[in-house]
């Protein structure tokens with residue numbers, strides 16, 4: 001077996017090369033690179049894809065979180081509830097604004113924010129909660145929204161890994177007051193560079209976010225407020241317009257690969273991902289748990305299989321949050337999980353024989 005890559009962006013480009021090349025060439029020929037028709041078209045299409053009133057493109061998924069928090073008037077000293085397991089951006093965006101991320105442990109079934117543990121972390125300073133649909137698996141938005149309503153918290157969904165995931169047929173990114181997306185190249189919907197977006201049904205939040213992302217401008221040289229520069233550009237929007245049309249198909253392929261892995265690994269010693277009955281998981285990552293993770297990773301690498309760990313440290317234990325003085329007993333699920341998680345190769349173009357080979361190797365390791 002040839003080397004099995006963890007993700008293969010080249011395979012995806014090969015499958016849509018003509019569409020992409022012509023979209024990029026059109027942008028170059030028009031020589032409109034900022035705030036042109038591609039960004040506008042993408043915002044409209046993504047709006048109807050999600051079923052939300054407003055979508056605003058921006059420079060990346062981290063900026064999206066930061067700008068939405070700012071548009072929701074979250075600032076220095078405010079507390080924001082964040083899951084202990086996520087990519088750093090979820091907490092980092094809170095910290096950048098001078099607000100404080102308050103970490104809550106994850107649910108052992110879905111690895112997303114555990115709603116049962118939120119209430120005891122809510123203080124008078126708590127203003128918002130950011131559930132993350134980690135790996136593409138929807139967080140329990142119904143329970144989270146109930147708690148948020150009771151305590152008057154703003155809900156901002158971090159959908160960076162979950163484009164197209166849903167709960168009871170309703171897309172993630174439409175449950176909170178606002179939501180954020182990353183189009184980092186390897187995400188389920190990925191640009192060819194950095195890109196991101198924010199979504200909301202709330203016209204005030206959306207209007208403020210749009211101003212912040214474009215120097216506080218409402219029209220050229222009119223700056224009713226101060227903002228910054230965090231725009232989606234025309235080249236990335238043109239790529240996203242092509243790729244959005246393929247997203248559902250790609251997500252279906254990811255889910256089929258995940259089922260195939262889970263079927264083959266059913267009676268093995270590793271734990272396969274679990275999905276709540278009413279949820280659609282879009283498998284940005286296919287993450288198993290193994291008691292001997294490091295040895296398994298090494299063994300698979302010797303078999304020419306690339307794997308990854310998302311993420312080697314839970315957020316409260318990162319050096320940047322050492323000031324919060326957390327220990328593993330504060331987040332027992334996230335801490336144990338960090339030692340066991342292993343992300344297997346996952347991308348739409350993966351082939352059945354590759355999944356069979358990877359699964360066989362995992363069983364041989366035991």
Ligand SMILES: *Cc1c(COP(=O)(O)O)cnc(C)c1O
Pocket residue numbers: 060061062063086087089090132158160161181182183184194195196
């Ligand atoms: C990728 C990611 C982000 C940040 O996106 P960038 O576009 O890389 O800034 C935020 N949150 C999560 C959970 C992510 O996976």
